[in-house]
Amino acid sequence: xxxxxxxxxxxxxxxxxxxxxxxxxxxxxxxxxxxxxxxxxxxxxxxxxxxxxxxxxxxxxxxxxxxxxxxxxxxxxxxxxxxxxxxxxxxxxxxxxxxxxxxxxxxxxxxxxxxxxxxxxxxxxxxxxxxxxxxxxxxxxxxxxxxxxxxxxxxxxxxxxxxxxxxxxxxxxxxxxxxxxxxxxxxxxxxxxxxxxxxxxxxxxxxxxxxxxxxxxxxxxxxxxxxxxxxxxxxxxxxxxxxxxxxxxxxxxxxxxxxxxxxxxxxxxxxxxxxxxxxxxxxxxxxxxxxxxxxxxxxxxxxxxxxxxxxxxxxxxxxxxxxxxxxxxxxxxxxxxxxxxxxxxxxxxxxxxxx
Amino acid sequence: xxxxxxxxxxxxxxxxxxxxxxxxxxxxxxxxxxxxxxxxxxxxxxxxxxxxxxxxxxxxxxxxxxxxxxxxxxxxxxxxxxxxxxxxxxxxxxxxxxxxxxxxxxxxxxxxxxxxxxxxxxxxxxxxxxxxxxxxxxxxxxxxxxxxxxxxxxxxxxxxxxxxxxxxxxxxxxxxxxxxxxxxxxxxxxxxxxxxxxxxxxxxxxxxxxxxxxxxxxxxxxxxxxxxxxxxxxxxxxxxxxxxxxxxxxxxxxxxxxxxxxxxxxxxxxxxxxxxxxxxxxxxxxxxxxxxxxxxxxxxxxxxxxxxxxxxxxxxxxxxxxxxxxxxxxxxxxxxxxxxxxxxxxxxxxxxxxxxxxxxxxxxxxxxxxxxxxxxxxxxxxxxxxxxxxxxxxxxxxxxxxxxxxxxxxxxxxxxxxxxxxxxxxxxxxxxxxxxxxxxxxxxxxxxxxxxxxxxxxxxxxxxxxxxxxxxxxxxxxxxxxxxxxxxxxxxxxxxxxxxxxxxxxxxxxxxxxxxxxxxxxxxxxxxxxxxxxxxxxxxxxxxxxxxxxxxxxxxxxxxxxxxxxxxxxxxxxxxxxxxxxxxxxxxxxxxxxxxxxxxxxxxxxxxxxxxxxxxxx
Numbered sequence: 001x002x003x004x005x006x007x008x009x010x011x012x013x014x015x016x017x018x019x020x021x022x023x024x025x026x027x028x029x030x031x032x033x034x035x036x037x038x039x040x041x042x043x044x045x046x047x048x049x050x051x052x053x054x055x056x057x058x059x060x061x062x063x064x065x066x067x068x069x070x071x072x073x074x075x076x077x078x079x080x081x082x083x084x085x086x087x088x089x090x091x092x093x094x095x096x097x098x099x100x101x102x103x104x105x106x107x108x109x110x111x112x113x114x115x116x117x118x119x120x121x122x123x124x125x126x127x128x129x130x131x132x133x134x135x136x137x138x139x140x141x142x143x144x145x146x147x148x149x150x151x152x153x154x155x156x157x158x159x160x161x162x163x164x165x166x167x168x169x170x171x172x173x174x175x176x177x178x179x180x181x182x183x184x185x186x187x188x189x190x191x192x193x194x195x196x197x198x199x200x201x202x203x204x205x206x207x208x209x210x211x212x213x214x215x216x217x218x219x220x221x222x223x224x225x226x227x228x229x230x231x232x233x234x235x236x237x238x239x240x241x242x243x244x245x246x247x248x249x250x251x252x253x254x255x256x257x258x259x260x261x262x263x264x265x266x267x268x269x270x271x272x273x274x275x276x277x278x279x280x281x282x283x284x285x286x287x288x289x290x291x292x293x294x295x296x297x298x299x300x301x302x303x304x305x306x307x308x309x310x311x312x313x314x315x316x317x318x319x320x321x322x323x324x325x326x327x328x329x330x331x332x333x334x335x336x337x338x339x340x341x342x343x344x345x346x347x348x349x350x351x352x353x354x355x
Numbered sequence: 356x357x358x359x360x361x362x363x364x365x366x367x368x369x370x371x372x373x374x375x376x377x378x379x380x381x382x383x384x385x386x387x388x389x390x391x392x393x394x395x396x397x398x399x400x401x402x403x404x405x406x407x408x409x410x411x412x413x414x415x416x417x418x419x420x421x422x423x424x425x426x427x428x429x430x431x432x433x434x435x436x437x438x439x440x441x442x443x444x445x446x447x448x449x450x451x452x453x454x455x456x457x458x459x460x461x462x463x464x465x466x467x468x469x470x471x472x473x474x475x476x477x478x479x480x481x482x483x484x485x486x487x488x489x490x491x492x493x494x495x496x497x498x499x500x501x502x503x504x505x506x507x508x509x510x511x512x513x514x515x516x517x518x519x520x521x522x523x524x525x526x527x528x529x530x531x532x533x534x535x536x537x538x539x540x541x542x543x544x545x546x547x548x549x550x551x552x553x554x555x556x557x558x559x560x561x562x563x564x565x566x567x568x569x570x571x572x573x574x575x576x577x578x579x580x581x582x583x584x585x586x587x588x589x590x591x592x593x594x595x596x597x598x599x600x601x602x603x604x605x606x607x608x609x610x611x612x613x614x615x616x617x618x619x620x621x622x623x624x625x626x627x628x629x630x631x632x633x634x635x636x637x638x639x640x641x642x643x644x645x646x647x648x649x650x651x652x653x654x655x656x657x658x659x660x661x662x663x664x665x666x667x668x669x670x671x672x673x674x675x676x677x678x679x680x681x682x683x684x685x686x687x688x689x690x691x692x693x694x695x696x697x698x699x700x701x702x703x704x705x706x707x708x709x710x711x712x713x714x715x716x717x718x719x720x721x722x723x724x725x726x727x728x729x730x731x732x733x734x735x736x737x738x739x740x741x742x743x744x745x746x747x748x749x750x751x752x753x754x755x756x757x758x759x760x761x762x763x764x765x766x767x768x769x770x771x772x773x774x775x776x777x778x779x780x781x782x783x784x785x786x787x788x789x790x791x792x793x794x795x796x797x798x799x800x801x802x803x804x805x806x807x808x809x810x811x812x813x814x815x816x817x818x819x820x821x822x823x824x825x826x827x828x829x830x831x832x833x834x835x836x837x838x839x840x841x842x843x844x845x846x847x848x849x850x851x852x853x854x855x856x857x858x859x860x861x862x863x864x865x866x867x868x869x870x871x872x873x874x875x876x877x878x879x880x881x882x883x884x885x886x887x888x889x890x891x892x893x894x895x896x897x898x899x900x901x902x903x904x905x906x907x908x909x910x911x912x913x914x915x916x917x918x919x920x921x922x923x924x925x926x927x928x929x930x931x932x933x934x935x936x937x938x939x940x941x942x943x944x945x946x947x948x949x950x951x952x953x954x955x956x957x958x959x960x961x962x963x964x965x966x967x968x969x970x971x972x973x
Binding site for chain 2: 080101149
């Protein structure tokens with residue numbers, strides 16, 4: 001459906017995207033995920049026709065669209081701030097594109113009414129000024145405005161970043177629902193890994209203009225292809241060089257363990273098959289309501305362990321505990337200078353932020 | 356933060372300040388204007404409609420009313436046509452050399468009012484540089500071609516596009532790039548985007564500027580006086596001429612009242628219209644506007660051509676005046692410009708000969724004094740008004756806005772008529788005929804503008820700073836001196852500068868009030884456009900003009916320039932980077948930010964409200 005072929009984007013001296021190749025299938029909810037300035041928005045804007053690549057091509061439905069103007073590509077876009085025209089009311093906003101395509105008044109009435117019903121906008125809301133609507137309603141207007149032109153592809157540029165946390169969670173579900181209802185191929189840009197994991201069919205993780213990994217959410221999380229992906233998605237503890245040989249792992253790699261993968265047991269209790277047993281001391285605990293994150297010292301590693309708060313007895317700081325680690329859960333990467341630094345920075349950030 | 360009047364009266368400092376303020380408001384803001392009403396309708400203690408009858412029967416007066424209306428309407432249209440165009444070519448469209456173009460269009464920011472009118476007269480007037488050159492080619496043409504309605508309209512159009520340059524530019528710059536991209540994505544072309552998306556978004560600002568221009572046209576003084584000729588005189592020049600004779604003072608007062616009423620009516624209309632018309636920006640994360648390329652090559656060429664043609668019209672007067680300021684008076688008289696004749700002689704004469712230097716010194720002294728008094732006074736007053744929010748402080752705030760509503764001619768006339776004999780309100784002193792009256796008028800007309808910016812400056816201070824200082828045991832005076840003053844000082848300094856440059860060549864108020872022995876630049880420049888008694892009059896005027904332009908440019912650059920040059924854009928791909936907070940309170944931000952409603956009411960016919968460059972000077 002969508003194909004980037006060796007796309008490179010340069011802004012003056014700054015290389016936003018060195019060489020990007022990527023494919024998105026029909027009907028997919030595809031997410032471009034990465035930190036600020038990683039090139040994900042540039043990739044989206046290249047597809048939308050707002051950025052012309054310095055080299056390479058973009059295809060939609062096997063048709064080369066690299067140099068087509070934005071409106072000839074059959075893509076609809078929902079902008080980060082929705083970009084609703086403040087001088088028009090909601091109805092006029094949605095009908096604007098139809099008018100430009102010379103649909104007559106009765107067609108416009110019908111198409112706008114149709115799409116408004118599907119995104120749950122009432123007659124009354126259609127008469128309002130966009131500024132009078134809530135963030136969530138504005139988002140639905142933006143989506144309706146894009147969908148009313150019946151594009152093949154819907155592009156969403158961080159549409160939730162503008163909203164407060166609670167609304168963001170609500171709209172995530174709503175957005176996903178709308179997408180599956182319309183069945184439209186969707187490319188979604190976000191820096192929020194949680195959003196990416198919960199909404200996407202597939203994710204491409206971007207770093208410095210390059211794609212580090214493309215895969216389903218589970219794949220990205222459980223089998224992170226690179227150290228960057230591992231540390232950017234979710235939280236993980238970096239394992240010390242003392243600990244990894246005991247687990248039977250090859251030395252000289254940087255190894256990580258996700259917080260929920262380690263087991264925390266009281267002394268003497270049995271561990272499931274395959275787990276290696278360690279003795280450690282609880283250094284600290286951070287209580288989160290649904291769960292607690294313990295910091296346990298094991299062979300020079302300050303291991304973070306997530307424990308569900310299910311009512312069982314809990315160790316206190318200073319107490320000696322038993323820790324179970326399955327070698328299969330450990331994610332290992334060859335050490336490269338370039339990535340090492342980057343990853344270390346992320347490891348610090350993600351682990352200190354908790355789960 | 357609400358506080359009661361009782362709390363306010365506990366502070367002796369506040370009480371003393373408010374007492375002085377009350378006296379000032381009653382004696383100098385309110386009484387002169389109310390007295391004007393009495394003088395007009397109750398000249399001998401009982402009602403008389405004689406002034407009305409006399410006006411109605413005076414053909415000159417009636418014609419001037421009609422001319423003012425005509426000028427106001429025409430100016431509202433012409434200044435928008437030119438102003439919107441120059442803003443689009445400098446800020447919206449991708450035009451080659453747009454920075455140079457902007458500099459050319461911005462020349463009217465640094466010289467205005469009487470100076471601009473005089474400059475055009477020197478260039479295009481009957482013995483002007485361009486006219487004489489044209490006469491060589493077309494001997495039959497009318498040497499007075501640049502006179503009357505057309506000339507006044509042209510000069511005022513170019514002088515008032517400063518409003519567009521300052522306010523519309525900043526409004527256009529705030530249009531969200533994403534809305535333009537959204538429209539493109541839906542298939543809108545250049546023209547559709549401009550007409551349906553961009554211009555509607557800035558419509559409230561255009562509306563406000565239109566009203567400003569209308570009022571500027573209505574109250575025009577210097578342009579009609581210098582360029583109107585006998586056939587095109589408007590209300591303000593008529594007031595001036597009636598005021599000069601004791602027999603027709605009541606007529607002057609009545610016409611000033613008419614002008615004042617018209618102004619208030621227009622402002623009320625504006626406020627009504629604006630109530631439902633402001634577009635709040637929807638986005639918290641607007642993307643900066645990218646310049647738009649004009650895709651049609653013919654249209655592109657035409658817009659380029661138009662932009663550069665206007666550029667030439669804008670820069671011709673200042674460039675010629677700078678050049679001619681360096682040649683001797685004889686060459687000026689005969690329009691024989693030659694590089695070989697250029698010297699610093701004129702500058703030397705103006706800066707050393709007491710006669711020539713005097714008006715310049717008088718202007719500088721008056722402007723500096725008035726700007727300092729209004730600045731320091733309002734620093735104290737605004738602090739009190741912001742600290743104690745209650746009915747009394749709100750009333751004071753409204754009263755201090757009175758000069759906004761009234762034309763300069765009316766304020767001036769009110770002062771003359773009310774204080775021509777010793778008055779108990781002034782502790783048995785008279786003002787008329789003293790050098791002090793002009794200083795008082797300068798202070799009055801600068802109050803609203805200063806008040807607004809100082810208030811914005813105080814309001815932008817993080818309130819927690821003061822609370823933190825209180826917790827640490829700081830007293831009122833310490834808080835003011837160590838925390839508030841340093842925070843508002845940059846704005847205060849900028850306001851001082853802007854007030855200074857707008858007063859230094861003031862004409863509209865000055866001409867009514869200036870003491871014969873202490874004539875500032877405005878009236879002197881005007882005289883120099885008329886008389887030919889002094890051979891050096893023209894050369895002196897050119898030097899004054901250049902000096903004013905230099906001072907204005909320096910102040911403008913200090914106030915606006917540095918912040919605008921820092922606004923370099925990040926490459927497009929990097930826009931995800933967290934935007935640095937740019938919450939530096941600077942006057943440029945404050946001046947550029949007025950929402951249309953506030954900004955429009957922030958207008959003063961007496962050139963008191965809008966930032967100096969944007970002032971209706973004509």
